[in-house]
Amino acid sequence: MSAQDDLRVQDGASDRDGLIHPEIAKPADESARSQDGRRLDHAEATTKPLSAEPQAARAREPQPRGAKIRGDRPIDQAEAAERFLAAPLHQKAHDERLWDLRKKRDTAAFGIPEWEELRELASQIKAHTLSRLDEYLEQFEAQAKANGVHVHWAADGAAHNRIVHGILKDHGARSLIKSKSMLTEECGFRHYMATTGIEVIETDLGERIQQLDNEEPSHVVVPAVHKTRFDVAAVFAKTMGTDPENDDARYLAESQRMHTRPLILEADAGLTGCNFAIAETGTVVTCTNEGNADLSGNVPKLLIHSIGIEKLIPRIEHLGVFLRLLARSALGSPITQYTSHFRKPRPGTEMHMVLVDNGRSERLGMEEFWTSLKCIRCGACMNTCPVYRRSGGLSYGATYSGPIGLIIDPTFNKRKYSTLPFSSTMNGSCTNVCPVKINIHEQIFAWRKVLAEEHQIPLLKQGMMKAAGQVLSRPAAYRAAIGAADSALRALPRFAVYNPLNTWGKGREMPDVPRQSFHAWYKQNRMGKKNDMGKKDALR
Amino acid sequence: MRIGLFVPCYVDAFEPEVGIATLELLERFGLDVEYPFDQTCCGQPMTNTGCHAEAAATEALFVRNFTGFDYVVTPSGSCAHQVREHLTAIPQTEEVKAVRERTFELVEFLHDILKVEAFPWAKFPHKVAYHSNCNALRGIHHAKPSELNKPAYSKPLDLLAKVPGVEVVKLARPDECCGFGGTFSVFEPAVSAKMGYDKVADQAQAGADYVVSADSSCLMHQKGCADRVGVPLKFIHIARILNGAAA
Numbered sequence: 001m002s003a004q005d006d007l008r009v010q011d012g013a014s015d016r017d018g019l020i021h022p023e024i025a026k027p028a029d030e031s032a033r034s035q036d037g038r039r040l041d042h043a044e045a046t047t048k049p050l051s052a053e054p055q056a057a058r059a060r061e062p063q064p065r066g067a068k069i070r071g072d073r074p075i076d077q078a079e080a081a082e083r084f085l086a087a088p089l090h091q092k093a094h095d096e097r098l099w100d101l102r103k104k105r106d107t108a109a110f111g112i113p114e115w116e117e118l119r120e121l122a123s124q125i126k127a128h129t130l131s132r133l134d135e136y137l138e139q140f141e142a143q144a145k146a147n148g149v150h151v152h153w154a155a156d157g158a159a160h161n162r163i164v165h166g167i168l169k170d171h172g173a174r175s176l177i178k179s180k181s182m183l184t185e186e187c188g189f190r191h192y193m194a195t196t197g198i199e200v201i202e203t204d205l206g207e208r209i210q211q212l213d214n215e216e217p218s219h220v221v222v223p224a225v226h227k228t229r230f231d232v233a234a235v236f237a238k239t240m241g242t243d244p245e246n247d248d249a250r251y252l253a254e255s256q257r258m259h260t261r262p263l264i265l266e267a268d269a270g271l272t273g274c275n276f277a278i279a280e281t282g283t284v285v286t287c288t289n290e291g292n293a294d295l296s297g298n299v300p301k302l303l304i305h306s307i308g309i310e311k312l313i314p315r316i317e318h319l320g321v322f323l324r325l326l327a328r329s330a331l332g333s334p335i336t337q338y339t340s341h342f343r344k345p346r347p348g349t350e351m352h353m354v355l356v357d358n359g360r361s362e363r364l365g366m367e368e369f370w371t372s373l374k375c376i377r378c379g380a381c382m383n384t385c386p387v388y389r390r391s392g393g394l395s396y397g398a399t400y401s402g403p404i405g406l407i408i409d410p411t412f413n414k415r416k417y418s419t420l421p422f423s424s425t426m427n428g429s430c431t432n433v434c435p436v437k438i439n440i441h442e443q444i445f446a447w448r449k450v451l452a453e454e455h456q457i458p459l460l461k462q463g464m465m466k467a468a469g470q471v472l473s474r475p476a477a478y479r480a481a482i483g484a485a486d487s488a489l490r491a492l493p494r495f496a497v498y499n500p501l502n503t504w505g506k507g508r509e510m511p512d513v514p515r516q517s518f519h520a521w522y523k524q525n526r527m528g529k530k531n532d533m534g535k536k537d538a539l540r
Numbered sequence: 541m542r543i544g545l546f547v548p549c550y551v552d553a554f555e556p557e558v559g560i561a562t563l564e565l566l567e568r569f570g571l572d573v574e575y576p577f578d579q580t581c582c583g584q585p586m587t588n589t590g591c592h593a594e595a596a597a598t599e600a601l602f603v604r605n606f607t608g609f610d611y612v613v614t615p616s617g618s619c620a621h622q623v624r625e626h627l628t629a630i631p632q633t634e635e636v637k638a639v640r641e642r643t644f645e646l647v648e649f650l651h652d653i654l655k656v657e658a659f660p661w662a663k664f665p666h667k668v669a670y671h672s673n674c675n676a677l678r679g680i681h682h683a684k685p686s687e688l689n690k691p692a693y694s695k696p697l698d699l700l701a702k703v704p705g706v707e708v709v710k711l712a713r714p715d716e717c718c719g720f721g722g723t724f725s726v727f728e729p730a731v732s733a734k735m736g737y738d739k740v741a742d743q744a745q746a747g748a749d750y751v752v753s754a755d756s757s758c759l760m761h762q763k764g765c766a767d768r769v770g771v772p773l774k775f776i777h778i779a780r781i782l783n784g785a786a787a
Contacts, residue, residue, distance in 0.1 A: 422589075449592055514556050
């Protein structure tokens with residue numbers, strides 16, 4: 001019999017609809033219910049409705065911005081997170097929205113009895129593919145060429161940008177519509193294109209919001225999740241002339257659609273990212289909910305696919321494994337609204353595929369970190385991460401935020417992202433939700449070791465640890481440090497970490513100091529009184 | 541059966557009653573419990589910060605102190621996890637490996653090794669929220685984590701079910717991290733504290749009077765957060781309940 005059967009476990013959570021911030025719940029929102037009145041508990045558009053805050057309160061709380069970027073200097077994630085926390089309306093909505101996605105993911109995952117087997121299978125398919133990546137890449141290239149596709153290889157982000165720019169220039173393209181692609185973010189593609197005079201138009205709604213606000217995506221699946229509707233209304237008012245006071249989601253989405261649709265229809269070229277690249281057929285598969293990859297891929301006569309080389313899977317039969325996992329992990333929906341296969345150019349059009357390395361080959365050679373290449377960018381680790389939900393994705397100051405970002409970002413720039421692996425409690429929830437079973441929290445742990453060994457952590461921190469190690473390895477010094485004979489301890493982890501700033505007391509009360517330590521109690525009450533224990537210690 | 545009692549540094553300094561309860565509880569089962577007097581720490585503060593070299597001497601001391609016992613038992617899932625999974629800064633001799641393999645957290649020791657059927661001296665007529673330390677939950681597998689589609693089990697709740705009067709409340713986020721995270725609590729204090737506030741709010745809203753855990757570190761952090769924001773919860777280590785603490 002399980003503990004749950006034995007104990008009367010009370011459901012105290014039901015009356016608050018599963019929220020830990022019930023004050024922001026919006027009790028009746030018809031868009032969250034189906035026609036028969038049932039709550040819609042999956043699909044991207046129906047995250048848990050959160051109340052529209054009073055106008056005055058919103059006006060007083062501008063959107064917190066992300067980490068300050070100062071060249072290669074280490075990102076201060078804690079500082080940016082603190083600013084995010086200082087905007088409680090944003091923070092609470094962010095936390096509840098993403099936790100809602102996590103719960104939807106649980107519901108969807110638990111609806112499949114073989115879920116854990118699927119994860120294992122997906123993990124193994126990726127491990128196999130990565131172990132023979134060179135062969136599969138060559139197979140993919142040959143097949144794509146046979147399909148009439150132009151294939152390009154880019155060693156890094158700069159090469160990718162040059163290649164894509166070159167293709168556009170050759171065709172005299174003046175505008176490019178694109179769907180969301182973390183790879184192009186990684187390459188700094190939009191910033192690069194801004195210098196070329198060719199207009200880039202993002203077609204994913206969230207990504208378009210971020211583009212218009214000149215901000216990076218804060219999440220790999222829901223790039224504007226850190227913004228409230230009011231923030232979006234302000235951005236659209238400024239850039240498209242909509243009513244700044246109207247933050248109705250339908251109004252905003254429709255306005256964006258009316259504004260962007262003509263640009264899409266007139267675009268000279270289209271670009272998509274890639275969710276899966278199938279080696280045996282040379283196919284690029286994209287998964288979207290808005291159908292925008294299809295617009296980007298089918299409207300213009302010139303089409304470019306940017307593909308990270310880790311996106312390969314061997315055969316079409318493997319795709320089903322990943323499709324069953326991807327949308328369920330990301331949003332709790334069984335599948336994305338659109339799953340599109342791009343294989344060969346339609347008559348009268350031209351298709352290019354750019355295979356991008358940008359550090360992936362090097363990562364493949366890192367014994368402790370290569371499995372991070374299995375990532376299918378579902379964002380489940382971000383949704384479940386308690387630190388991410390309270391910090392906002394922009395606090396990481398990197399293309400990839402949240403748990404997966406902590407283990408990928410340092411491979412791009414060890415110094416700049418040296419602090420990120422410390423922005424975690426290593427609680428391990430990320431590892432458990434990962435659909436391809438990347439041991440994320442163990443890699444965070446491993447990165448800390450690498451960074452400490454290479455002196456990429458602050459001297460202060462390493463100095464504290466050295467001091468702590470010296471004290472904790474010498475019983476007499478340790479006893480002296482924790483207040484030898486029960487003298488009062490005033491600064492909690494001080495004895496363990498020697499933190500001169502005593503940040504414990506900033507957000508928490510200090511613990512009560514007991515009359516005596518266990519050690520002193522034992523000495524007083526048990527030493528010499530219990531058979532040979534006292535004798536043994538007296539000899540030491 | 542000779543047991544080495546490991547009392548983690550923060551229990552030693554801040555919650556001696558948890559060490560005492562653990563000692564007395566193990567003795568109630570007729571075990572020969574020794575407390576090596578020169579013990580300090582398992583090395584976790586350094587290791588978790590990436591500073592493995594800085595942890596080596598502390599790890600060596602730990603192994604010296606705890607060599608030769610049938611089992612090493614500690615009232616901390618986090619420290620047991622450190623010893624079993626991460627005590628690797630020193631050469632892995634047979635002696636080191638033996639200490640690591642024999643180190644158990646109290647709940648798993650009672651549940652898996654002693655297979656305790658009853659705690660006749662204990663009763664605790666209160667509504668409690670159980671808090672799983674993340675290392676206890678996902679590192680040494682105290683219970684099925686909420687993320688996995690696997691059969692449910694919970695060693696700490698199995699033990700609490702044997703204590704008359706205990707009523708466990710259901711949280712909105714049953715195993716969300718409370719934000720302690722070891723040195724995370726001092727290096728990233730704002731996020732750490734906010735996670736703590738949210739955790740104690742969830743526990744209070746679920747109707748708990750007490751928060752029970754197998755780890756004093758999480759409890760200490762949560763108590764500090766609850767006291768700061770004025771949430772009237774009480775915090776107690778599971779060792780004390782199992783040893784018959786009245787409340």
